Amino acid sequence: MAPRKNFRNQAKKEVKPAAVVNKNGVKAEATVAASGGGFSSTKIFTWFMVLALLGVWSSVAVVWFDLVDYDNVIERAKEFRFNFSEVLQGKLSAYDADGDGDFDVEDAKVLLGLKERPVSVLLREAKEESAVKEPDAVPTPPDDDAAVPLPLISDGFIPDDSRDEASHPYEDENDAIDMKGELVEKAQPQQTVEESKQYNDQPGSLKTKETVQLRYNAEAESVPEPEADVESVLEPEADVEPEVESVPELEAEFVPELKENAEEQPKDKLKEKAKKKKPKLLNKFEKTIKTEIDAAEKLRKKGKVEEAVRAFETLVLQYPQSPRCRYGKALAEDGLAEKMLSNDMLQKAIGTYKEASELPNATPDLIKATLKKRAERQQFLGRMRGALATLEKLVQIFPEDVALKNDLGVAHLLIGDNKSAKRVYEEVLATAPSDGFAKVHYGFILKSENKIAESIPFLRDGLESGDPGTDDGRFYFHLGDALQRMGDDSAYKWYERGHQRGHFASVWQRSLYNVDGLKAQPWWMPKDTGYMDLVKTLERNWRIIRDEAQSVMDKTTGLFVPEEENLREKGEWGQFTLWQQGKKAGESCRSVPKTCGLLERFPEAIGCKRGQIKFSVMQPGTHVWPHTGPTNCRLRMHLGLVIPKTGCKIRCTNDTRAWEEGKVLIFDDSFEHEVWQDADSYRLIFIVDVWHPELTQYQRQTLSPI
Numbered sequence: 001m002a003p004r005k006n007f008r009n010q011a012k013k014e015v016k017p018a019a020v021v022n023k024n025g026v027k028a029e030a031t032v033a034a035s036g037g038g039f040s041s042t043k044i045f046t047w048f049m050v051l052a053l054l055g056v057w058s059s060v061a062v063v064w065f066d067l068v069d070y071d072n073v074i075e076r077a078k079e080f081r082f083n084f085s086e087v088l089q090g091k092l093s094a095y096d097a098d099g100d101g102d103f104d105v106e107d108a109k110v111l112l113g114l115k116e117r118p119v120s121v122l123l124r125e126a127k128e129e130s131a132v133k134e135p136d137a138v139p140t141p142p143d144d145d146a147a148v149p150l151p152l153i154s155d156g157f158i159p160d161d162s163r164d165e166a167s168h169p170y171e172d173e174n175d176a177i178d179m180k181g182e183l184v185e186k187a188q189p190q191q192t193v194e195e196s197k198q199y200n201d202q203p204g205s206l207k208t209k210e211t212v213q214l215r216y217n218a219e220a221e222s223v224p225e226p227e228a229d230v231e232s233v234l235e236p237e238a239d240v241e242p243e244v245e246s247v248p249e250l251e252a253e254f255v256p257e258l259k260e261n262a263e264e265q266p267k268d269k270l271k272e273k274a275k276k277k278k279p280k281l282l283n284k285f286e287k288t289i290k291t292e293i294d295a296a297e298k299l300r301k302k303g304k305v306e307e308a309v310r311a312f313e314t315l316v317l318q319y320p321q322s323p324r325c326r327y328g329k330a331l332a333e334d335g336l337a338e339k340m341l342s343n344d345m346l347q348k349a350i351g352t353y354k355e356a357s358e359l360p361n362a363t364p365d366l367i368k369a370t371l372k373k374r375a376e377r378q379q380f381l382g383r384m385r386g387a388l389a390t391l392e393k394l395v396q397i398f399p400e401d402v403a404l405k406n407d408l409g410v411a412h413l414l415i416g417d418n419k420s421a422k423r424v425y426e427e428v429l430a431t432a433p434s435d436g437f438a439k440v441h442y443g444f445i446l447k448s449e450n451k452i453a454e455s456i457p458f459l460r461d462g463l464e465s466g467d468p469g470t471d472d473g474r475f476y477f478h479l480g481d482a483l484q485r486m487g488d489d490s491a492y493k494w495y496e497r498g499h500q501r502g503h504f505a506s507v508w509q510r511s512l513y514n515v516d517g518l519k520a521q522p523w524w525m526p527k528d529t530g531y532m533d534l535v536k537t538l539e540r541n542w543r544i545i546r547d548e549a550q551s552v553m554d555k556t557t558g559l560f561v562p563e564e565e566n567l568r569e570k571g572e573w574g575q576f577t578l579w580q581q582g583k584k585a586g587e588s589c590r591s592v593p594k595t596c597g598l599l600e601r602f603p604e605a606i607g608c609k610r611g612q613i614k615f616s617v618m619q620p621g622t623h624v625w626p627h628t629g630p631t632n633c634r635l636r637m638h639l640g641l642v643i644p645k646t647g648c649k650i651r652c653t654n655d656t657r658a659w660e661e662g663k664v665l666i667f668d669d670s671f672e673h674e675v676w677q678d679a680d681s682y683r684l685i686f687i688v689d690v691w692h693p694e695l696t697q698y699q700r701q702t703l704s705p706i
Contacts (some may be wrong), residue, residue: 146599305339330353483501484625509670526664549641551591567627638685643684651673
């Protein structure tokens, strides 16, 4: 067997060349050495110096040009040494992702995102995190205070409606609400500033600005609402996590003084402060599993809603009779529905809320919180009758809770039952005469009944109270309107206050459903609108339009209907509508085919979902109160058809003008305007609403109808 070749063997076997004697008698190897052919000491030194210099200059280059991150190298070396030692010793529990005590293929799948972590591990980690207190953390409250208190429904749950006819209850609405921010698409209102007999149809009515949308998608709009039976109502609404109710600015101004002079506070204020404590959501048994509940709740509060749902589902399986576990599951499903924009998940959350409220041993605070959440979600979906049934059950369980009664009153208003709402608020004011929320709503109801003078003190006192739910543009609007109708100039003081509070764009421009940044002026020239083609078409064909209008003015046909928006102080005012909210009234257009045919090619008019196209006839002796339209998203064109020579005029802000036959007037009806008809014969005009010219095509397509 041949010897193994390696560097060590080669070093041991140095083969010297045979000594050869040349003709001079000198050995050849000596000659080689002498001639420099071998590794003499001089050459070895030379090579050593060359290599040394190369090393020096290489080091200089590395340092000079920062070619190596020495700190990183050292850290990586340490890490490698640490991890390698772990491998050798079998200490990889830090990477145990599935909780089985070692590191294996399943753990690798979790770390690579190919597999979800088990709920048991998530709960364990959440417990461990919650067990570690931060240095500056506030001490945790007692077990009974484990949950966050939920906000009152009355301060943020009243949805807005886009209808302008009293015959369209809110729950039948088919269009989703648009939301663009403060004073930018707050909600769907109604057509004009009116006072219909339905709460949800009021112009600037009492629907809160905070409403975002009624449904996560259009599918829910077609779902029929079940009977108003608490046991059968399972419609959902969604919100993310409950928030602590905010204190309005008017109330906040007095907070420091109240704190310093507690002994001087009225008894009812002191009682109110005493009541503001966290609800007791845990029963006796649930206090023994508080750590597990807190761990799951922590996942939800961190926004890990999918994991929170799984964690609470596990707890519900383990403790099926625990109301708090079921309530946590509902909250998690609620948050997941918000994240997914899923009506199906909302439906599931509503069902879970119901289950939690009906379990035995549920604390009173948990029942209240759960049913309030349920009512909020039902209203979010426009299920007003279902929400009403839930609130009625709440009031039956907690008859002394004034806030719940206030919410119940709103629920009645939202289905158009003003009579029942009035009765509820009379009961509230009988026991809590200073309740501002009840006052503004009661004042609103009185005004809708045309009891103008009686409504004023309730609206005014309610606004001045600064109570939650009162600082709303609709109440400023209705109070100012009532004062104007009584000839009281202090109306503009309240309009100014509403403007300062951010509810109105200005004292004059008091529309409530606006898009920010649009050019705002009361009167417009045709050339400034960009709709000159439409204006010229109307003016060239005004006689054709007039003749068709006169042909349907016969009262026996019933095509012209009286104005029902309570805008008239006196007189007669009839209207005949051809387009409403961008939808053609086919039957009406068959009566005036030429007029409708002229408009078909103008999408800025027939496609204006926030306006109307209609004939308007006003008889002598008519006066229309000062009022404003609901939105700044449209301009209004008036084409004069039959105009008496004198006595007819329109004021917009402080500029008064008159119509002319065959001419178009254009104004922004979101500004205050007023009409007088003091002529000897009727006045007939053609009204055409068009999109505000600065709205984009996308906005025109996506804005909700009015």
